[in-house]
Amino acid sequence: MTEPHDVLEALLFASDAPVEAALIQEVLELPSADAARALVQDLRTRFEDQDRVLQIIEAGGDSAS
């Protein structure tokens, strides 16, 4: 049930500051920072598709929710 994008959502939710792609990569043990960015994009698309009230924004190359 706990998919990578669910974990990412929790990370962004629990962090008080923007989370860097490299940090997402490290925590989720992804192969590259690009994979982390792709996952962020995936989550963003899901948010949009489900008309969720949250949105993910990027701040200075980092991502935050």
Next chain:
Amino acid sequence: MTRPEVAPWLVKLARSKTKSRLSRPALETLAIIAYRQPVSRPEVDAARGVNSEGVLDNLLERRLVRIAGRKDSAGRPFLYETTREFLVAFGLRDLGDLPKVDGELVLVDPGAAAETAIGDADSADTARADATDAARAAADPVIAEAVVTDAAVAGPASAELTERAVETGTSPLPPIRISKILAQRGLSSRRGAEALLGAGRVRINGAIRREPGAQADPEGDVITVDGRPLPPIAAHRYVLLHKPRGYVTSRRDPEGRPVVIDLLPSGTERLFPVGRLDFDAEGLLLLTNDGELGNRLLHPRYEIPRVYEVQVERQVLAEDLPRWRRGAVLPDGPAVPRAVRIIRGDGRRGRADDVARGHVCRGALSRGQALLQGSGPSGAAPPARPVRPPAAREPAGRELPRAHGARAGGLNNLRGPDDSPILHRIR
């Protein structure tokens, strides 16, 4: 709330963040301040056995600690205390929430510190060990765990501390920031020094250095500005100036208007105004070649509010205050006062704390309320020509502390809403 099953990843997130955030020396220093606040740097140094200046700057920059005032002892060192951000970062409700540590955190009296270091290495070690314990205890569980992990990798914590102390001891003059060196020599403010660096006017051993954080050894390296060697360290001078209207608070005005430096007796050494009063404002201004003091008073990092006492032409009523408190947008950005209040019953005098920009009087002007000159009855016509000296003089006795509560913690009855000192007075 997040669901429990994602907890492992969140723990991982918290760990990697805190590890990169606070170094062990920073945590140690923070813990000493947390448990012994308000505390001065010599006391922190004595407890840690190493110089804590850089670490303290770092903590100030992160707003985990702030300057609480000055200690009434030799040299009047700054006292440090923890901030609300510190409580938030460590998940504490208040200081009473700090974990209790067994044993006393011994702070060696800095006056006796040198003696102790030579004569009684044991007690210094104890103090350090205590400080390390406190550092661990003060951190929340996740951070404490991170510290322990680090220590396990790096070997016994005490061994590492001793090593570091020895290292510091053998290097007599660590390089310091060039901006600081230039400020010490009275060449410019720290910020001005960064501009000099950026303009490529500073050379170290013949090579141009541009980066603002560039460091040098003031004794060993040859530092030149515009090809000229640095002047010797200037004796610090402080001048209190009653700035009249019609003068620019600057050393030079591109438009050729009179500047406050013109008011100083000829032959006065190179002094910089600390803070500024606007062209149309008059009031007390401090000038000095003490770049360090200037930096301490002005850099937003230290959060020293500038408090202005302003007299305005039109009566200010209590119901006008919300508008005043909203601040004003000035040509160089918004200026929002931290607090505004009326201090005289006739409603003509207001006081404003402005930490972001010291342009409260322009804020007043932009509301169409011209500043009045002097403290006399309203409508007193300003003199056509500015007041000449004795407008400028050196502060006498305790006056410097008076003009700058930040320097001494004096001025008991003239304090801002959060116990902040008054810097400028515009009458």
